[in-house]
Amino acid sequence: MTEYDFDRRDVLRALALLGVTGVTAPLFGGTAAASGTSPLDLEFTVEERFRPFDLIAPRFVQVDTAARRGALVKTGVRPKAPYGTVTAEVLDGSAPVVAGLAGDQGSVLGTYDAAAGRAGIEITTPSGTSVVKTAPADLRAPFGFAVVVNENAVTVLADTGAGWRPLLTERDQVRARIDLRDPAVLGKLGYAYGTRGPGRLGRVRAGYFGQAGVRDPHVVQHADGRPYIRHGKLYLTMTNAGLGFFQQAHWAVWTLDLADPAKLEQVATLFFARDGVVLGDHAGQIVRDDEHDRFILLMSSWGDFAFNGVHVRHTVTRADVLSGVHVLPTERLPLPTTVSSWDPALTRIDGRWHIAFVESPAQQPSFVFHPALAAAAPGAGYDRGLTLLGADTSVGQTEGTILQRVGGRWYLFASDGDAREYPVYDLRLRKLGTLNAPYGTNIPHPMLVRVGNRWWLTTFDGTQYAEDVLGYGGHGDFVLMRARREGRE
Template identity: 90%
Template sequence: MTESDFDRREVLRALTLLGVTGVTAGLFGGSAEAAGPSPLDLEFTVEEQFRPFALIAPKFVQVDTRARPGALVETGARPKAPYGTVTVEVAAPGSRVVAGLAGNGVSVLGTYDDAVGQAAIEVTTPAGTTVVKTTAAKLTAPFGFAVVVNENAVTVLAGTGTGWRPLLTERDQVRARIDLRDPAVLRKLSYAYGSRGPARLGRVRAGYFGQAGVRDPHVVQYADGRPYIRHGKLYLTMTNAGLGFFQQAHWAVWTLDLADPTKLEQVATLFFARDGVVLGDHAGQIVRDDEHDRFILLMSSWGDFAFTGVHVRHAVTHADVLSGVHVLPTEQLPLPTSVSSWDPALTKIDGRWHIAFVESPAQQPAFVFHPALAAAAPGADYDRGLTLLGADTSVTQTEGTILQRVGGRWYLFASDGNAREYPVYDLRLRKLGTLNAPYGTNIPHPMLVRIGDRWWLTTFDGTQYAEDVLGYGGHGDFILMRA
C-alpha cells in the first residue's frame, strides 16, 4: 500500500461520514454506487396501494359491438389460450341469456334464466349437453352479464353498478367433459353470446381476461441487472390473479409510469405450450440479453399445479414479448435440485450467470420451501453447468427470491412468511439481516429497483376477491414502497 492509496481511502472514509458522496467521491477515484448504502440502511414506506381489476384487459379487447339477435351468436374471434371473457349488457330481462365459447357444435357457456331465477354453467360436446352447476339468482335489468374462462374453470358474474359479483364457478366438471387447454379444441371455439325470449341485449365485449388482482412483481431487466425502462416507463412482469386457484392465473407484462406510479398498464399477455396443452405458467422473470439479441424468460410451472410438484421452466425468443399476445414453447430448466422449485431470478454477475430460486421438498400436507442460489459454469450460458452455491434450509416458508445490487454489492432478497420479514443474504446464502419495510399479508415479494437516486420496492398482499365463491387464489393488491 502506497501513501497515496492510504490518503485516498482516508479521504473517502471521511467524506462518507460527512455524507459527501457521488460526484465528489468520483473525483477521488471512487464511485457513487460503491459509496452508496447497504440495503440494511434503507427504510421503506408505502406510497401507493391499489387493486388492478379487469375482466377484459383494456389493451386486449377482441370484440366490441352491439348485440345481434339470436339464441347463440358466434363472433369468430378466438383467444390463443383458454383465458378469455365475454361481457353482455342486458337492457331488459328475458327467458335466457348466454355467453362463453362456442363453435363446431361444441360450447362452454354461462347462462342466466330470468324465468326460473337461475344461473348455470353448461357444456356441450358430441356426447350431448350437460348442465354442470347451477345457483339461484335474481337480477334486475339493466345489468351486466359476464362469463370468464380461466384454464378449464368457468365463472359466471353479474354487474349491477357496484362492480362485478361472481355467481358461480366450476372447473372439475367442465374438465371432465372438455379440455380447453388443448389447442385442437380451442381452435374450434370463438367468443359467443345470445338470448331467447324478450331479452334485449346491448353492448357486447370480449377479449383476453385481465386480472382479479396481481402478485409476484419482477422488474424486466438487462443481463447485468439494470432495469428495463422505455419512454419513462418501468417494465415488470406480474402474475395476473384468475378467478380461482393457481391454475386460473396467468402471466403478463406491465408498465409503471415513473411520473405517476398509479398508472399501471398491462402491455403483453404471455402463455406457454408444454405437454400438448397451453397453460398460464407464471411467477417468473424476463431478462433482455442485448449481447445475443434475445429475451430470456423463466417461469414457474403453476399452470397445471395439482400438489404433485412444481419446477422452473425457460424459453429464449427474439420476438418482442413486451407487447402483444404470445404462446411460447418452454423446457424445464436443469436446476441443481432434486425437489420442487419456483420463483426464478436470473442475473449475470461478474460475467457469470447466477440464478436464485425456491426449493420445496413438500407441498402437502403442508408447503415447505426455502431460498437457494445457483450459478452456471464460468463462461457458459445461463442454463449450462448449473451448480448450487448455497441454500437456507433453516427457513420453511420463504420465497420471492430477488437478486439485486445495492451500494456496489450483490444480494439475494426473499420473503419469510413465518417470521413476517424480508431476509437479506449474501451470495453464499448467509443471512445478513432484514429489510426495514412494512410486511403485509400473504408472502409479499421484495422487488427492489433503483430509479435514479431513489430505491423503490414493489410487492403485493393477500387481499382476496370473492373468496366465498371462488376460493383461494384471487389476490392481491399492488403495493409500491419507496426508501
C-alpha cells in the same frame, strides 16, 4: 376454515421479488455502482395501495360491438389460450341470456334465466349438453353479464351497479367434459353470446381476461441486472390472479411510469405450450440478453399445479414478448436440485450466470420451501453446468428470490413467511439482516426501485376477491412503499 388450512394456503405463494438498481435514467438518480446505500439502511412506509381489476385487459379487447339478435351469436373471434371473457349489457332480462365460447360442434356457456331465478354453466360436446352447475340469482335489468374462462374454470358474473361479482364457478365438471387447454379443442371455439327469447342486449365486448389482482412482480432486466426501460417506463412481469386457484392465473408484462410509480398498464399477455396443452405458467422473470439479441424467459410450472410438484421452466425467443399476445414452447430448466423449485431470478454476475430459486422438499401435507442459489459453468450459457452455491435450509416458508445490486454489491432478497420479514443474503447465502419495511398479509415480496433520490418498494398483499364463491387464489392488492431516508450517491 381450520387453522391448518389457512397456514397451508398462506405459504403457497410463488412470489418473485422485483429489484431495480443500476439505472442510468435521471429519475433513478445515477447507477447502483456509484451508490453508497445499503439496503439495510432504508426504512419504508406504505404510500399507496390499489387493486388492478379487469375482466378484459384494456389493451386486449378483441370484440366490441352492438349485440346482434339471436339465440347464440358466434363471433368467430377466438383467444389463443383458454383465458378469455365475454361481457354483455342486458337491457331486457326477460329471456335467458348466454355468453362464453361456442363453435359448430360444442360450446362452453354461462347462462342466466330470470324466470327460473338461476345462473348456470352449460357444456355442449358431440356427446350432448350438460348443465354442470347452477346457483340461485335474482338480477333486474339493466345489468352487466359476464362469463370468464380461466384454464378449464368457467365463472359467471353480474354487475348490478356495484361492480362485478361472481354468481358461480366450476372447473372439475367442465374438465370432465372438455379440455380447453388443448389447442385442437380451443381452436374450434370462439366468443359467443345471445338471448334464448325476445330479450335485448346492448354492448358486447370480448377479449383476453385481465386480472382479479396482481402478484409476483419482477423487473424485466438486462443480463447484467440493469432494468429494462422504454420511453420512461419500467417493464415488469406480474402474475395476473385469475378467478380461482393457481391454474386460473396467468403471466403478463406491465409497465410502471417512472414519472408516476403508481401508474400501471398491462402491455403483453404470455402463455406457454407444454405437454400438448397451453397453460398460464407464471411467477418468473424476463431477461433481455443484448449480446445474443434475444429474450430469456423463466417461469414456474404453476399452470397445471395439482399438489404433485413444481419446477422451473425456460425458453428463449427473438420475438418482442414485451407487447402483444404470445404462446411460447418451454423446457424444464436443469437446476441442481432433486426437489420442487419455483421463483427463478437470473443475472450475469462477473461474467457468470447466477440463478436464485426456491427449493421445496414437500408440498403435502404442508408446503416447505427455502431460498437457494446456483451458478452456471464459467463462460457457459445460463442453462449449462449449473452448480449449487448455497441454500438456507433453516427456514421453511421463505420464497420470492431475486438477485439485486445495491451500492455496488450483489444481494439475494427473499421473504420469510414464518418470521414475517424480508431477509437479505450475500451470494453465499449468509443472512446479513432484514429490510426495514412493513410486512403485510400473505408472503409479500419486495421490489426496490430508485426514483430520483428516493427508494421505492413495490409489492402486493393477500387481499382476496370474492373468496366466498371463488375460493383461494384471487389476490392481491398492489402496494407501493417509500423509504423515509434519501439514498446517497
